[in-house]
Amino acid sequence: xxxxxxxxxxxxxxxxxxxxxxxxxxxxxxxxxxxxxxxxxxxxxxxxxxxxxxxxxxxxxxxxxxxxxxxxxxxxxxxxxxxxxxxxxxxxxxxxxxxxxxxxxxxxxxxxxxxxxxxxxxxxxxxxxxxxxxxxxxxxxxxxxxxxxxxxxxxxxxxxx
Amino acid sequence: xxxxxxxxxxxxxxxxxxxxxxxxxxxxxxxxxxxxxxxxxxxxxxxxxxxxxxxxxxxxxxxxxxxxxxxxxxxxxxxxxxxxxxxxxxxxxxxxxxxxxxxxxxxxxxxxxxxxxxxxxxxxxxxxxxxxxxxxxxxxxxxxxxxxxxxxxxxxxxxxxxxxxxxxxxxxxxxxxxxxxxxxxxxxxxxxxxxxxxxxxxxxxxxxxxxxxxxxxxxxxxxxxxxxxxxxxxxxxxxxxxxxxxxxxxxxxxxxxxxxxxxxxxxxxxxxxxxxxxxxxxxxxxxxxxxxxxxxxxxxxxxxxxxxxxxxxxxxxxxxxxxxxxxxxxxxxxxxxxxxxxxxxxxxxxxxxxxxxxxxxxxxxxxxxxxxxxxxxxxxxxxxxxxxxxxxxxxxxxxxxxxxxxxxxxxxxxxxxxxxxxxxxxxxxxxxxxxxxxxxxxxxxxxxxxxxxxxxxxxxxxxx
Ligand SMILES: Cc1cc2nc3c(=O)[nH]c(=O)nc-3n(C[C@H](O)[C@H](O)[C@H](O)COP(=O)(O)O)c2cc1C
Ligand code: SF4
Ligand code: FES
Numbered sequence: 025x026x027x028x029x030x031x032x033x034x035x036x037x038x039x040x041x042x043x044x045x046x047x048x049x050x051x052x053x054x055x056x057x058x059x060x061x062x063x064x065x066x067x068x069x070x071x072x073x074x075x076x077x078x079x080x081x082x083x084x085x086x087x088x089x090x091x092x093x094x095x096x097x098x099x100x101x102x103x104x105x106x107x108x109x110x111x112x113x114x115x116x117x118x119x120x121x122x123x124x125x126x127x128x129x130x131x132x133x134x135x136x137x138x139x140x141x142x143x144x145x146x147x148x149x150x151x152x153x154x155x156x157x158x159x160x161x162x163x164x165x166x167x168x169x170x171x172x173x174x175x176x177x178x179x180x181x182x183x184x185x
Numbered sequence: 186x187x188x189x190x191x192x193x194x195x196x197x198x199x200x201x202x203x204x205x206x207x208x209x210x211x212x213x214x215x216x217x218x219x220x221x222x223x224x225x226x227x228x229x230x231x232x233x234x235x236x237x238x239x240x241x242x243x244x245x246x247x248x249x250x251x252x253x254x255x256x257x258x259x260x261x262x263x264x265x266x267x268x269x270x271x272x273x274x275x276x277x278x279x280x281x282x283x284x285x286x287x288x289x290x291x292x293x294x295x296x297x298x299x300x301x302x303x304x305x306x307x308x309x310x311x312x313x314x315x316x317x318x319x320x321x322x323x324x325x326x327x328x329x330x331x332x333x334x335x336x337x338x339x340x341x342x343x344x345x346x347x348x349x350x351x352x353x354x355x356x357x358x359x360x361x362x363x364x365x366x367x368x369x370x371x372x373x374x375x376x377x378x379x380x381x382x383x384x385x386x387x388x389x390x391x392x393x394x395x396x397x398x399x400x401x402x403x404x405x406x407x408x409x410x411x412x413x414x415x416x417x418x419x420x421x422x423x424x425x426x427x428x429x430x431x432x433x434x435x436x437x438x439x440x441x442x443x444x445x446x447x448x449x450x451x452x453x454x455x456x457x458x459x460x461x462x463x464x465x466x467x468x469x470x471x472x473x474x475x476x477x478x479x480x481x482x483x484x485x486x487x488x489x490x491x492x493x494x495x496x497x498x499x500x501x502x503x504x505x506x507x508x509x510x511x512x513x514x515x516x517x518x519x520x521x522x523x524x525x526x527x528x529x530x531x532x533x534x535x536x537x538x539x540x541x542x543x544x545x546x547x548x549x550x551x552x553x554x555x556x557x558x559x560x561x562x563x564x565x566x567x568x569x570x571x572x573x574x575x576x577x578x579x580x581x582x583x584x585x586x587x588x589x590x591x592x593x594x595x596x597x598x599x600x601x602x603x604x605x606x607x608x609x610x611x612x613x614x615x616x617x618x619x620x621x622x623x624x625x626x627x628x629x630x631x632x633x634x635x636x637x638x639x640x641x642x643x644x645x646x647x648x649x
Contacts, residue, residue, distance in 0.1 A: 043360040045317070046401060051382035052365055056324070077382070090384045091365035093324045105325075109286045110489055111444035111541055113555045151368065151559055152286040152489075153325055156444035156539070157451045166327035 027068035033061055037076070047077045051087055055094055064098045092150070100139045100146035102184045105163040109152035115159025121149050123174050124162075127181055144185065187460040188470050190430065192438045193414045194454045197297040204332055206339035209300035215345055217421035221308045222353040241312035245416060248424035249436035254280055254371075254409030255488070255536050256612075257525040260416070264313060264406060266396035273403040277310050277318040278380065280409050282364055282371035284323055285488035286559060287539030290440035290452050291410035295322070295329045299336040303359065305413035307345060308420050310357050313406060317358055321376050324365040333361045368563035372611050373407040374399075375565065386567050387611035411440060432458035435524035439535075441465060445542035446479065447472035455523065462486065462494075463519025466542055479544040483628075484518070486528055487536025489556050490616035492623035494518050500531040533623070549631050553624040554582035560617035567610055574605040575617045590636035598625050598632070 029037070037057055041050045051073065058069045070084040077084075088094045106112075106121040122132045128145045130138035139146040155161040158170035164180055172180070196202045196212050209215070224237035235243070246261025267275060279302065283291040294302055302320075310318050322330050337359055340346045348356045367385050369375045374393055375385035377400050392398060399405020415437055419427045428436045435457040443465060444450045453471050462484065466472045475481060481496040496518065504514040521527050528535045543552060561579035566572045578601050581594055591597075602618035602625075609615075625632050 043362075046381065048382035049362075049380055052379065053363060056363055056365065083382075086384055087365075087382075091324075091367050093366035108555070109559055110485075110552060110555050111287055111450075113552075114445050114541075114543065114547065150366070151562060152284065152288075154283045154289045154292050154323065156287050156289050156541075157442060159444060159450070163325065168328075 027066070027072060029058070029072060030061075033057065041077070048079060048083070050077060051079070051084060052091070055084070055087060055091075059094060064095050066096070095137060099137060100143050102145050102165055103137070103163075104145060104147045105150045105153070106147065107151070107153045107155070107159070107161045108149040109156075111152070111156035112159040112161055117160040120160045120162065120172055120174065120177060121147070124177055124181070127178070145181070186470065187455070187464045187468060189453050190438055190456045190459070191454045192418055192430070193301065193411060194293060194298075194440060194452070197293055202297070204297055204299050204336065206300055206336065206343060209298070213421075214300050215304055215343070217417050218304050218307050218311075218345060219351060221311055221420050222351055222355065238312050238314060241308065241420060244424040245312070245419055248415075248419045248427040249434065250412065250415050250419060250427065251435070251525055252409055253411035253415070253439065253538065255285065255490075257535065260408065260412055263396065263408075266394070267313060267406060268397045268404040269314070271397075271404060274317065275313055275315050276400045276403055276405040277306065277313060277315040278373075278376065278400065278405060278407045279306055279318070279320040279413055280371065280373065280376060280407050281320050281322040281326070281329075282368075282376065283326075283410070284368045284371045285490065285537040285539060286556070287442055287444055287485065287488050287541045288537040289442045289444075290538060292326060292329060293440070293452055294410055294414060295326065296332060299333050300340065301414050301417060302410055303333075303336055303340055303345075305415070305417040306359060307340075307350070307357055309406070309408065309413055309416050310359075311355055312416075315406070316356050317360075319360050319362050319380060319400075321362050321364060321370065321380060323370070324363050330361050330363055337361070367565075368559075369565045369611075369613060372613060375611065376407060377405065384565070386565055387613070389610050431456045432522065432524055434526055439523075439538050441523065442537075442539040443472050443542070444539070446475055446544040446547070447542050448476065449473040458522040458524030458527065460523055461519060462521045462523055462540070463517075465523055465540060466519070472542070475542070475544050479546060481542070482545045482547050483543040483549065483552075485539075485541040485543075485620075486523075487534045488539040489541070489559065490619055491528075491536045492533040492619045493627060494531070494533060495627040498531075498627075502527070502530050548586075549624065549628045550582065550635050551586050553620060554579070554586045556620045556624075557582050557617070560613075560620075564613065564617065568608070568614065570605045570608045571614045571617065574601045577601050578617070578621050585632070585635050585639075588639055588642070590639035592633065592636040592640055594636045595625050595629055595632040 040053050054073045059065050071081050074081045074084045125132035128140040137146050137148045226234040227240045228234050250260040251257045364370045370379045370385045372387050374388035379385040395405040430437050439457045440454045467474045484494045498518045500516050502516050506512045557579040561575045564571050564575045602621040605614045605618040
């Protein structure tokens with residue numbers, strides 16, 4: 025199957041590029057747009073962006089490997105990010121992360137994004153999410169959840185099943 | 186009893202207050218902008234008549250406003266460095282990366298009162314002859330970016346943005362640019378590289394001072410969200426009214442992010458220096474104290490990069506007696522006024538305004554290990570001392586928290602940290618070494634004991 029960006033999305037992308045005096049500036053925004061649409065940034069997506077912005081593919085690839093939010097592999101249907109940094113750690117982040125990992129059946133010790141076998145959820149232990157006053161904190165896709173008890177985590181997982 | 190003083194967060198949490206433009210305008214929103222755009226030239230002694238833009242810049246300088254992003258540098262002075270003669274466009278960037286661990290104040294403004302930020306930005310842009318501005322927002326604030334885009338659309342419809350704003354002849358466009366999870370994008374030159382579509386590798390200063398060679402090598406102003414909101418209030422109420430808030434050289438209000446082991450963590454807006462660290466932690470109007478039966482162990486006073494304070498520390502400070510004569514006085518940690526200068530005099534900083542409290546249940550080696558892991562993960566990798574050093578420190582601490590400590594680890598950590606600070610391109614070098622230096626120096630017996638215990642246990646295991 026060849027790589028195709030829907031017309032509507034491309035129109036939106038063309039508009040975004042115009043926000044900048046130099047096209048290259050739109051790189052991160054385009055990576056977000058394509059990852060949001062396809063679920064990850066494929067090699068084809070990177071080449072498409074490079075062409076769109078008159079860049080070499082390496083100029084886009086080096087961004088994907090630098091910025092933690094971009095991934096080169098598909099993730100589960102829902103992506104969970106649990107904050108691991110100090111304020112959340114003081115508030116029980118490790119227990120929360122361990123609990124979520126156990127629930128969906130991935131190894132809490134493994135580094136990086138871990139995806140459950142059934143593809144429903146991926147989990148990642150991430151750095152401070154700027155919500156430290158309501159530790160521990162996690163995100164499910166684009167939504168923030170604050171003061172997440174283990175019970176609350178179960179509810180969030182249940183609601184996104 | 187010290188209380189909150191809400192200037193920037195005046196409306197944010199009021200019942201029924203919403204983030205749409207109608208609500209903002211009902212509460213007096215965009216009046217400061219209208220006022221700014223109508224200003225005429227002013228006669229200033231020694232300078233003759235100066236244009237209104239310069240007048241606003243003078244007001245910001247006179248207000249004493251210091252940057253709320255981390256360094257606490259005078260906003261007016263920073264604006265005065267902008268190269269206005271180059272003939273190149275001048276850019277304004279709002280730093281909404283909010284990534285210093287412990288900090289969660291900018292998000293309150295963005296999510297609950299985005300128009301206040303936008304109004305502050307339009308005024309700041311007008312004052313600095315900027316026609317194109319960006320809000321660089323951290324990637325995880327997906328909802329925040331949506332809220333800002335909606336607010337910008339609303340402002341465009343009302344002619345607060347676009348061409349010939351309110352018939353003044355001034356043009357401005359503001360766009361939202363999303364980051365993608367890298368802490369170093371908060372550093373202003375890293376942010377600029379990132380906005381140019383590159384890896385966020387901080388630039389070396391000199392020569393790349395943003396005020397001269399910033400975005401696209403043009404003069405650029407980078408200001409924090411809260412700083413830009415303060416500008417709106419300075420123009421609305423005048424520099425004198427702003428400077429009356431807070432304390433001398435530490436004017437205005439500041440939103441303090443309080444987290445960790447307190448009963449009521451949260452964000453509290455105070456007049457700068459009008460509450461002490463002790464009050465912020467223990468007073469009922471703020472943190473409300475520690476959990477039952479717990480004692481204070483340590484405080485990180487300005488985001489995780491700030492040097493830690495140990496409970497019970499005292500500081501020799503310069504003060505004045507009743508007659509105004511200079512004297513040396515001893516100040517207890519809890520009696521330190523929460524302002525820029527006092528914290529600096531006590532050897533740390535108020536940084537991003539984030540206080541992280543640790544009680545006596547905290548394993549201090551664990552805590553430092555957590556912080557060091559953050560920096561090891563976030564170093565951009567350009568400078569060897571930072572890239573390698575942050576990793577070595579984190580690895581040593583990981584060992585120590587996993588039963589593999591050594592007696593000499595404490596000194597090993599200090600040695601590495603000392604060899605990072607001052608030897609790097611950007612202030613991340615300090616940010617990653619200061620926690621290690623301060624934690625290990627102030628809690629050395631705990632670090633040494635950890636290593637000694639592990640060595641002894643291993644020796645016994647071998648001899649068994
Ligand atoms: C490693 C590092 C991270 C930083 N992160 C942030 C941040 O997340 N938000 C911010 O406003 N400033 C951050 N800063 C400070 C900025 O470089 C810059 O000083 C600030 O945005 C200037 O705005 P202000 O003068 O209004 O404070 C950071 C600095 C360093 C060295
Ligand atoms: S000090 Fe660290 S973060 Fe800053 S430029 Fe050097 S390697 Fe990058
Ligand atoms: S430490 Fe978890 S949100 Fe900041």
